[in-house]
Every structure is written in structure tokens, then in C-alpha cells.
Amino acid sequence: xxxxxxxxxxxxxxxxxxxxxxxxxxxxxxxxxxxxxxxxxxxxxxxxxxxxxxxxxxxxxxxxxxxxxxxxxxxxxxxxxxxxxxxxxxxxxxxxxxxxxxxxxxxxxxxxxxxxxxxxxxxxxxxxxxxxxxxxxxxxxxxxxxxxxxxxxxxxxxxxxxxxxxxxxxxxxxxxxxxxxxxxxxxxxxxxxxxxxxxxxxxxxxxxxxxxxxxxxxxxxxxxxxxxxxxxxxxxxxxxxxxxxxxxxxxxxxxxxxxxxxxxxxxxxxxxxxxxxxxxxxxxxxxxxxxxxxxxxxxxxxxxxxxxxxxxxxxxxxxxxx
Numbered sequence: 001x002x003x004x005x006x007x008x009x010x011x012x013x014x015x016x017x018x019x020x021x022x023x024x025x026x027x028x029x030x031x032x033x034x035x036x037x038x039x040x041x042x043x044x045x046x047x048x049x050x051x052x053x054x055x056x057x058x059x060x061x062x063x064x065x066x067x068x069x070x071x072x073x074x075x076x077x078x079x080x081x082x083x084x085x086x087x088x089x090x091x092x093x094x095x096x097x098x099x100x101x102x103x104x105x106x107x108x109x110x111x112x113x114x115x116x117x118x119x120x121x122x123x124x125x126x127x128x129x130x131x132x133x134x135x136x137x138x139x140x141x142x143x144x145x146x147x148x149x150x151x152x153x154x155x156x157x158x159x160x161x162x163x164x165x166x167x168x169x170x171x172x173x174x175x176x177x178x179x180x181x182x183x184x185x186x187x188x189x190x191x192x193x194x195x196x197x198x199x200x201x202x203x204x205x206x207x208x209x210x211x212x213x214x215x216x217x218x219x220x221x222x223x224x225x226x227x228x229x230x231x232x233x234x235x236x237x238x239x240x241x242x243x244x245x246x247x248x249x250x251x252x253x254x255x256x257x258x259x260x261x262x263x264x265x266x267x268x269x270x271x272x273x274x275x276x277x278x279x280x281x282x283x284x285x286x287x288x289x290x291x292x293x294x295x296x297x298x299x300x301x302x303x304x305x306x307x308x309x310x311x312x313x314x315x316x317x318x319x320x321x322x
Contacts, residue, residue, distance in 0.1 A: 012175045014094045015190070019087060019180045020275075031088035037287055038081040044290030045070035045077075048300070055303040061144035062128065063299070065121045068148045072117060073286040076110040079103060080181050080282055097171060100182040105163050108184065111258070111281070112209045113155030118251055119213040120147040122220035125247075130227045158205050165198040179275060181282070184262070206262035214255040221248050250285060250292050257281040 020030060052058045052067030083103070087093050095103070124144070127135050162184070172192035179186050184202050188195050224244055231237045257280040 012097065012171045012173055014096050014175065015100050015182070016176045017087065017093045017095055017180060018176055018178045019093060027088045027091070031085060034081060034085055034088070034283070037283055038077060038085065041077050041287045042074060045074045047304070048290055049074070051300060051303045051307060055306065057299065058303055061124055061139050061141060064141065064144050065117065065124055065148065069117055069121065070290060072110055072114055073289060076114070077286045079106045079110065084180055095182065100187060101163065101166065104182045104184060104187060105159050107181065108159040108162065109155040112158045113151045115209050115213040116151035116154050117148065118254070119216045120151060122217040126220040126223055129224050158209060162198070162202055162205065165201060169193045169195065169198065179278070183278065210255060210258045210262060214259065217251055217255070247292060250288050254281050254285045
């Protein structure tokens with residue numbers, strides 16, 4: 001049953017995710033594309049998690065942050081893509097109201113946590129490059145653990161507040177969500193209750209969570225780039241710039257799309273653009289992050305070779321660990 005009669009009003013029990021449209025010819029190609037993205041994303045992040053856990057050389061703040069980021073994005077991707085893949089394959093776009101709320105809560109928690117985790121990681125890199133002599137004192141393993149835990153806690157706290165308000169909303173129809181997942185604004189807009197409070201709270205926490213953490217991240221990287229300019233070796237400057245510019249591009253895509261989707265006023269004409277920007281931070285960023293932050297990192301490559309050599313994988317693949 002998709003409808004219930006309560007208090008002389010018809011209450012819907014399922015939503016319909018419209019996704020990327022009705023074109024039948026696109027469903028299988030989209031399924032294959034997103035299946036490959038999901039597989040690569042999961043493999044990359046799980047490899048990093050295992051390396052950080054098992055290799056004692058990586059038990060330092062920088063790589064503990066990376067392990068947390070990979071763990072977060074493993075859950076992050078699994079919150080959205082399996083449901084999307086099933087929809088492409090079966091054509092079933094319905095999702096229960098409860099299932100939609102669970103997806104929204106899980107996804108929102110992870111997005112907020114990632115904002116604060118990326119800011120913490122940028123601060124860690126700022127200390128390592130701009131204050132190398134004080135780094136061991138300023139960024140201990142304990143502080144790294146505290147910052148990581150606070151990132152997760154902020155996500156849980158913010159979304160618990162938002163969902164406590166959303167749980168009071170009534171849904172009487174329509175039930176079509178013009179998106180590929182249960183995103184906050186489209187779900188709120190379907191309610192037949194007064195949504196002014198939850199809309200205000202949602203917009204406020206979105207701005208608080210994205211803009212300050214984005215500014216902290218950008219300021220950290222500006223300071224890092226200023227320090228890199230002073231490196232006397234041209235090769236050292238190129239290598240450092242290559243790494244930092246890659247990080248900055250990924251962070252800019254993530255925060256830029258988040259600010260566009262959540263912190264700016266909504267307009268009907270921008271609905272399709274909003275969907276495209278959502279793909280950037282929900283699908284592409286988790287795919288790129290393992291490559292940019294970790295698999296291009298020298299120490300992570302060494303750890304990967306050591307792990308491969310330990311398990312007897314081809315010498316040609318392993319190479320020298322040192």
C-alpha cells in the first residue's frame with residue numbers, strides 16, 4: 001500500500017525517485033558506468049583502510065586521517081549507489097518514506113563529517129609544511145583521533161537535529177522526488193505541513209557546516225602554497241605544487257558543489273544543474289579522493305608494495321619497497 005488514511009488526510013508511504021529521466025536506452029549504459037565507478041571507489045578506499053590498519057609505518061596522523069576519509073567514503077558511496085544501481089537495473093524507482101529518511105540521515109551525517117574531516121586534514125598538512133619543527137608537538141596521534149571523532153560526532157549531531165524536525169512533517173502527495181537520491185530540499189518540498197522551520201534550520205546548518213570548513217581548508221592551502229614558493233629547489237617546488245594543486249582541485253569541487261546545492265537559494269530553473277552538481281560530490285569525489293590523497297602518495301605506494309610482497313604477489317608488481 002502506498003497510501004494511508006490518517007486524520008481525514010491521505011498520507012503517502014512511498015516516494016518515487018525520478019533519477020536521471022525516463023529514457024529506456026540510457027538505463028543500462030548508466031548502470032554500467034555507475035557500477036564501474038562504485039567498484040573502483042570501493043576497491044580504492046578499502047585498500048587504503050587495510051593498509052593504514054596493517055602497516056605500522058602509516059600509523060601517523062596524516063595517514064590516520066586518510067584512513068578515516070576512506071572509511072567515511074566507503075559508507076558514503078554505499079549509501080547511494082547500490083540503490084541507484086538497482087533502480088537502473090529493475091526500473092523500480094520507489095522508496096519507502098522510512099527508507100528515504102534513513103538514506104537522508106546516513107548521507108547527511110557523512111557529508112557533514114567529511115566537511116570537518118577535510119578541514120582537519122588541511123590543517124594537518126599546514127602544520128607539516130609550514131611548521132615542521134613544531135609538527136610533532138602540535139599534531140599528535142591523540143589530537144588526530146579527537147579531530148576525527150569530532151568530525152563524525154558533528155555529522156551525527158547536525159543530522160539528528162534536522163531529522164527530528166523532519167519526522168514531524170506530513171506527506172500527502174505528490175510523491176515524486178526529482179533527484180537520484182533522497183536529498184534534503186526535494187524531500188522537504190514534498191511535505192504538506194509547514195516547512196518554514198525545517199527549511200530555515202537546514203539552510204543554516206548547511207551554511208555553518210560548509211562555508212567555515214571550506215574557508216579553513218582554503219586558507220590552509222594558501223599558506224601551504226606560500227611556503228612552497230620559498231622552497232629553493234625547482235624540482236621540490238614542482239612536486240609539492242603537483243600534490244597540493246591536486247588536493248585543492250578535489251576540495252574545490254567538493255565544497256563548490258556542496259555550497260551550490262545546499263547553501264544557495266533554490267530556483268526551479270536550476271533543478272537539472274543542481275542534479276549535476278550533486279553527482280560531483282556524491283559520486284566523483286569519493287572516486288577521485290583515494291587516487292589524489294593516497295594512491296599517488298609515496299609512503300602509501302611503499303606500503304602497498306610491502307603488502308603485495310608479503311602475500312607473494314608478482315615481483316614485477318611489487319618492485320622495491322624502499
